Amino acid sequence: MKEGVISRPSLGQASDEYERFAVGSLLALRQYCSSPAAAAAIEREGAMRGGQYDVVVWDLERELLEELTDARLLSGVEVAAQIRWLRSALPAETSLLLLDVPPVWEDGSPVPKAARPEAPPWALLDGVFTPSELARVIALCEQLDRSAVRDPEIAGFKLATTSVVHYSVSADGAPSFAGDEPPDPLLDTGWLFRPLVAALRRGDAALGGALPLRAFCTSVQYNRYDGGDHFEHFHVDEVECETAYKSLSLVLFLSRPDEYGGGEFELRRGEGGQVTALRPDANSAAVFCAREVFHRVRRVTRGARRTLVLWACATRASAVCDGPAEPCVAFGRIGASPFL
Numbered sequence: 001m002k003e004g005v006i007s008r009p010s011l012g013q014a015s016d017e018y019e020r021f022a023v024g025s026l027l028a029l030r031q032y033c034s035s036p037a038a039a040a041a042i043e044r045e046g047a048m049r050g051g052q053y054d055v056v057v058w059d060l061e062r063e064l065l066e067e068l069t070d071a072r073l074l075s076g077v078e079v080a081a082q083i084r085w086l087r088s089a090l091p092a093e094t095s096l097l098l099l100d101v102p103p104v105w106e107d108g109s110p111v112p113k114a115a116r117p118e119a120p121p122w123a124l125l126d127g128v129f130t131p132s133e134l135a136r137v138i139a140l141c142e143q144l145d146r147s148a149v150r151d152p153e154i155a156g157f158k159l160a161t162t163s164v165v166h167y168s169v170s171a172d173g174a175p176s177f178a179g180d181e182p183p184d185p186l187l188d189t190g191w192l193f194r195p196l197v198a199a200l201r202r203g204d205a206a207l208g209g210a211l212p213l214r215a216f217c218t219s220v221q222y223n224r225y226d227g228g229d230h231f232e233h234f235h236v237d238e239v240e241c242e243t244a245y246k247s248l249s250l251v252l253f254l255s256r257p258d259e260y261g262g263g264e265f266e267l268r269r270g271e272g273g274q275v276t277a278l279r280p281d282a283n284s285a286a287v288f289c290a291r292e293v294f295h296r297v298r299r300v301t302r303g304a305r306r307t308l309v310l311w312a313c314a315t316r317a318s319a320v321c322d323g324p325a326e327p328c329v330a331f332g333r334i335g336a337s338p339f340l
């Protein structure tokens, strides 16, 4: 038993919620641990309550939850630092257990990879930014170097993906940076991410809670479609990989519908679902389940159609430890079922 690990000074008494999460973590660990020896160890520790593995996972999540409850954002780098700290304080076999925790619901069951069936497949939210923020987003995005996506079968438009999301907010609300990369001018303040994260949360609530407990949002992608550009290929955004999965997609419409012709955003649930075509107002966002909702952008006939796209991801702890493929910002589920 590693006493040092459970006595991090900043952590107080566990609340009921945290207790429940601790149990959930144990269940998930038991379910997902492949090594029989590890499974037996978890069984033993679970019986003891407050056992080593419980506490390790619990502390990590508590730290996150505390940050999130304060509406503070954690960067991927900070999460990685926490995990490294835990790993250094633990024997090797413990960190192995830590690495295999999938996102779980309150009752310990794995988070489904799609929104709940009874929930609507997408949500359209308005007023994501203030008007001045929106103008600032557009102005900054236009400064980014865009590369062209050109595949006649699939898509033709220009995109820029911002590279750095090492963003956090200190207790007094001042922006600060984790990691040593120079701040990206687009991403170095909370004004951009707070509204986007809030929109993801609102969207998640509207979809009945598709977000996993431990979620991150990716860097933002800026898309610009000039006349003739399109993303005609119906696709889902999620690409299965070992390190993370996208759970929610957010497409923020930066252009007013009268600023471009064509460019309808079409969505459908699943392969055979009915297609809905949208031309949303500027400053509104479509939020939808990244695995389940097929979507495409019809060809733009005039003007420019601009969007900002980002994703909520669930990330395995190991992915963060090994360095996430995409730097990410953590955010949480607060105030509703189960942890939002």
Ligand SMILES: O=C(O)CCC(=O)C(=O)O
Residues within 6 Å of the ligand: 223, 231, 237, 251, 265, 295, 296, 297, 307, 309
């Ligand atoms: O730009 C859009 O409206 C959607 C883009 C999209 O579907 C994507 O980047 O995956």
Ligand SMILES: [Fe+2]
Residues within 6 Å of the ligand: 235, 236, 237, 295
């Ligand atoms: Fe997409």
